Amino acid sequence: MLIPAAATAADRVALVVGMSDYKHIPALDNTLNDARGLAETLEDIDFDVTLALDTPLAELSGILGDFAFKAETSELALVYFAGHGVEVQGENFLIPIDANVQSNADVQRQSVSLDQLLATVERARKMRIVILDSCRDNPLGDLIDLTSADTDGTAEASGGGLAPASPDRGLLVAYAAKDGQVALDGSGDNSPYATALMERLPEPGLEISLMFRQVRDMVLQTTGNRQEPHTYGSLSGVPFYLAGAAEGQEDVIAEDRSVAWSTLRPEQEEQLLALADTGDTRSMLGLAYMRLNPNVNTFDPESAVGYLTRAAEAGAPEAQFELAKLYERGIGVEPDPARALELYRAAAEQDFADAINDLGFFHHQGSLGLIPDPQRALTFFERAADLRHPQAQFNFAALIDDGLIPSKGPEDAAGYLYQALRSGSIDVLNLLTERPTMFKTETRRALQAELQTHGFYDGGLDGQIGPGSITAIRRAFGLEG
Template identity: 55%
Template structure:
């Protein structure tokens, strides 16, 4: 089906419908490989980690194992080809400076991970990680002189594939008997631990102990949680979501059920492996990565089944994707649809999106385009960027009973772009550059191009490098200014994308010469 009244360059990155009934990107998937520092592949997978351990406190009781735990986890991550920054017994100013630098660098990482071991407290329903020099006058002062979990989440937020925050910080709260005049409303059920986290989709937050509970230091040189984490993350060919379930089980066993680690948030529905030969799937395009669920060993599939019985949406999706690969003996689209329906009914927007695709073409279910559109809209209402972008496409060209409405389409593309959907960012920039987006200027187009470049989409880099004149001179000059502001470019702001500008584009993308 050809697009109507769509600029050529917009068509370049827009999704086209296939015989499956939905979308194939005309944008190349980023080709990556397992990251090793000696690699000659400029597009090799990048893993970054920030490890912070605080044992010595100026205004609170010292902790015994936290710096040792931090070093153990740093060593483990180094073995897993992370570029690790490890810092111990640091104060607030240094902590915040580290986070700011890490946040910027992590934008070009495939995986960004932060591990913190030290005092952590909950104040007014928010979680704070306590640096060595925090003021302990009262709980409000502790909060004011600590780093919030929100700041940690922001630091990993723009990593391209996997975002993990691990808090080994649920020790006894040394500030629990603070100022009796404290006016903040504190969740008393969590007073001895941390409040539940609510990270964005695609980010996993792991607590050493479930919300409101206290983690144990252990009798040895490392805490039970740190030991289990270090051992489990290195297990060959262990899918990352199942790894954290195994960490939980190991800690429960080591503490005679006294401590149960807990995870919040959710990873994407695509499998990911930190160690072993299965790491090769991390580099595959999205559809091929979904098929890679079928590579799990039998014992891991059993664990996935157990998680699904507990209502784990990611496990339900993984089992569904195993049954959507026609090259597998277990191919069973009807069963896949049933699994996705369970996850969708539990509120999972990715499951809604995938189930909508099945209803659209009648794969595993009776064809029902009205049901498909309903699910696309529900997924979009949950801010799932793929669904928002696809609805934009439907409004732009019409389809599934949607009346063509370019104005609504542009609104949807803008929503998807704001949620950092790479193709939507590029397409929205093109529409702004064409002057069809009310209230947006060339500087806005350049900002979306910069964000699309930083998101790690190789085709965005190729188009900006090889075909920059698809954008007007004003947009090109604005992009040069943005590259200059971020210290990627030092040449003239002239809109000419010569060798120096092209080098700056590669640097902003995350490539070194």
């Protein structure tokens, strides 16, 4: 599905947080400079930026909630935090300026967890990034033992650094310093990490994964290898240029990822090749997509199978899914339905929604050697819908509307339709605005109520999808009206 860039309220949104003037723990010198500088850098490359400086916890919590709602209709959502961060019993916390902590429990109650930051970006449509330029020292000294379950403990403090992050697939967490290490505040006006980000972010045509790799190399060089940035999690296989395309390069976010990856500049393809040799599965995916585009000179399906096989064996679910399609269709390899089914199932076991949705169709139709089983197909469709697969959300809503899911009713159908709109499904937008009567009146009435709950609709709940309802549907999608 292609969503016109001009139609969305904000394709790229960022929340930039800087904490410096701490009331009860040591202040930090450069964090406000870093936050202001990064906010300006992001604005220069067309991000819609929310800047929060020296914000107390209650205010920050409200800002996070507002940003999470805005992020739902963005292509990319990014959060940057510069300030004190600590690990408590394996969980990471970012400390606001008014925190007054005397125990682990105080840290947990008076701070924002990394999980909360991840939740603010998790529903963005394409890319989800959290950057922590924190943990520049241990702000609590020997006050408490951050590793102890005893909340009144005063034993030896943690050695500093954050715990390794384990975000869900499709989320990238970037640390200024690798887990267990302390980041440097810098001797100038900005930290080494913020300086590198501000230099690399604005480069047109620099694919996002390679951008973070170049930031890492810059910080290592600047700090004499004393600080090594690190990324955790994984982005989807969609290439993304934070600063847009370079001159002569097509800036495209397309369903056909082979087309999108083929726009990568030659020197970046060389970097992907080097990263693939180190075992980086996203680089393998990108190289495979490039070799599946029949319209470029890198077209080589057999080579694509090789890259996908390596990535699939390393456990990358998107590679398993793409390799399954090649075995199903006999592209670059002899057709093998059994192997295709095995790979679809492997990807589904890792909650890869595309594979789960396809397995629903295979069980419904009896494809790949399966015996038709419509009831089992429904379980796959529901699972994919609950994983926010837009097509599955719409289809499952239609199944509920048809009375085929006895345990669910119109409110459930409306909930799935609303989430499909928020996820950016242009097909759902068109169907609900042009052919709303394909759903029963009860479901349409429930959809109006859902839109009203979220502040998009203030009309009557009559099930008639007139101009007011259509405007609300468009606003829920992310259009102006």
